[in-house]
Amino acid sequence: MTRMNICRACPLFLVLSALAACQSAPTAPTVIEAPGVAPVATAQPYVWDSADELAAWVSNGVSTGPVSVAGDGAAAVIRMDLAGGEAKLHGPDLVPPPNDVQAVVMRYRWVDPDQAGGILISVYLRPPQVSDQVGIPRLFPPIGRDLSEIRSGNWLEKTLMSNGSSRPPYSVRYLLFTLYGSTSARPTRPVQGALEIDWIALTR
Amino acid sequence: MARSTPFSLILLLALAAPAFAQAPAPPAAKAFRLSWIEVGGGLTAPIFPGEGTALTGTVQARVNFFAALALELSTHSPGSEGFYDIHMRLTGKRAGPASGFFTVGGLGVFETRHVAEFRNTLPTGDVVVYPAHRYSRITKPFAMTFGGGARFELSDRVTADVGGEVWVGEGTAFAFAMRTAVMVWIGPRR
Numbered sequence: 001m002t003r004m005n006i007c008r009a010c011p012l013f014l015v016l017s018a019l020a021a022c023q024s025a026p027t028a029p030t031v032i033e034a035p036g037v038a039p040v041a042t043a044q045p046y047v048w049d050s051a052d053e054l055a056a057w058v059s060n061g062v063s064t065g066p067v068s069v070a071g072d073g074a075a076a077v078i079r080m081d082l083a084g085g086e087a088k089l090h091g092p093d094l095v096p097p098p099n100d101v102q103a104v105v106m107r108y109r110w111v112d113p114d115q116a117g118g119i120l121i122s123v124y125l126r127p128p129q130v131s132d133q134v135g136i137p138r139l140f141p142p143i144g145r146d147l148s149e150i151r152s153g154n155w156l157e158k159t160l161m162s163n164g165s166s167r168p169p170y171s172v173r174y175l176l177f178t179l180y181g182s183t184s185a186r187p188t189r190p191v192q193g194a195l196e197i198d199w200i201a202l203t204r
Numbered sequence: 205m206a207r208s209t210p211f212s213l214i215l216l217l218a219l220a221a222p223a224f225a226q227a228p229a230p231p232a233a234k235a236f237r238l239s240w241i242e243v244g245g246g247l248t249a250p251i252f253p254g255e256g257t258a259l260t261g262t263v264q265a266r267v268n269f270f271a272a273l274a275l276e277l278s279t280h281s282p283g284s285e286g287f288y289d290i291h292m293r294l295t296g297k298r299a300g301p302a303s304g305f306f307t308v309g310g311l312g313v314f315e316t317r318h319v320a321e322f323r324n325t326l327p328t329g330d331v332v333v334y335p336a337h338r339y340s341r342i343t344k345p346f347a348m349t350f351g352g353g354a355r356f357e358l359s360d361r362v363t364a365d366v367g368g369e370v371w372v373g374e375g376t377a378f379a380f381a382m383r384t385a386v387m388v389w390i391g392p393r394r
Contacts, residue, residue: 021312021344034329063319090329124328132324132332176328 046202050104051076083190118182135164210265239389246385347373
């Protein structure tokens with residue numbers, strides 16, 4: 001075996017060793033977007049107050065839960081029967097999507113409040129594009145553990161804010177409210193009363 | 205860089221062929237012509253002191269660069285994951301139907317498996333779909349192997365190897381492996 005022959009063989013071994021460390025690349029995920037809701041014209045930009053404007057949140061084939069629109073004109077409200085379980089209010093698409101949303105404001109009350117219960121209200125601000133890498137901002141009303149205010153049955157006007165996991169401004173394609181009532185009463189029973197939402201607005 | 209150092213040693217050891225690989229053939233030895241490629245399989249039984257032993261099937265291929273020097277790649281796997289072993293093999297001159305060999309190389313891990321499609325539904329109802337795919341991974345060699353044994357010619361194209369290896373990682377011999385394999389010469393002779 002000549003030195004030249006040895007030198008001819010050794011680089012192959014080196015190359016094979018160098019190649020011996022690899023990993024298949026992860027396959028890029030795809031996103032199947034949730035069904036959208038057609039945009040609705042509003043009397044004031046980014047404010048949903050009238051019966052027609054609120055109906056776009058309720059009667060759109062996408063929202064779910066025991067919700068309906070009651071009343072007419074500016075006096076109309078979205079009404080949710082809390083005993084009927086969770087509701088998801090899928091808002092109309094914002095066209096074009098604003099990219100400077102600061103917060104969500106809503107006026108609401110608990111009709112016939114359950115003194116042993118509470119209501120969980122939150123809203124997702126769905127960005128124009130989603131992926132598994134980008135968190136979806138979620139805002140909450142500043143209620144805390146003191147439920148006396150919501151249990152009073154009075155109209156409340158609250159600015160929903162992040163609990164710290166996101167910061168404005170937000171780019172928003174649509175809003176998605178999740179509404180849920182619960183009670184600590186024993187024996188267990190459905191929570192009483194109804195949640196009424198007078199209007200919903202975006203602040204920019 | 206620390207991982208590359210053992211392979212420099214491997215090359216040095218490979219270049220420094222042992223005496224049995226350098227000795228001239230005895231005049232009575234029958235001349236034979238190697239194939240470039242040998243493929244085969246067998247069994248490997250690594251013994252991990254204090255941990256137990258295992259018995260795995262081995263599939264291996266060998267490229268004979270010269271009569272005495274070959275590159276050998278083996279996989280020791282009960283399925284779609286296991287060890288791989290890449291080493292240089294120095295074979296001595298025949299003594300009857302047998303010849304001794306010495307190996308030095310590296311040991312790594314490989315894995316290949318099917319990953320089913322996964323769907324993650326976001327709170328907004330959007331669904332992130334991760335397509336089904338095949339995941340494959342092969343590590344750099346994490347240990348060195350030193351081995352030796354004997355090759356027996358069973359026929360014109362079939363040989364049997366019997367030998368053993370010691371697997372050394374981080375300066376410690378962590379396993380001893382007994383190996384046996386039947387190899388078939390394929391392709392044109394050298």
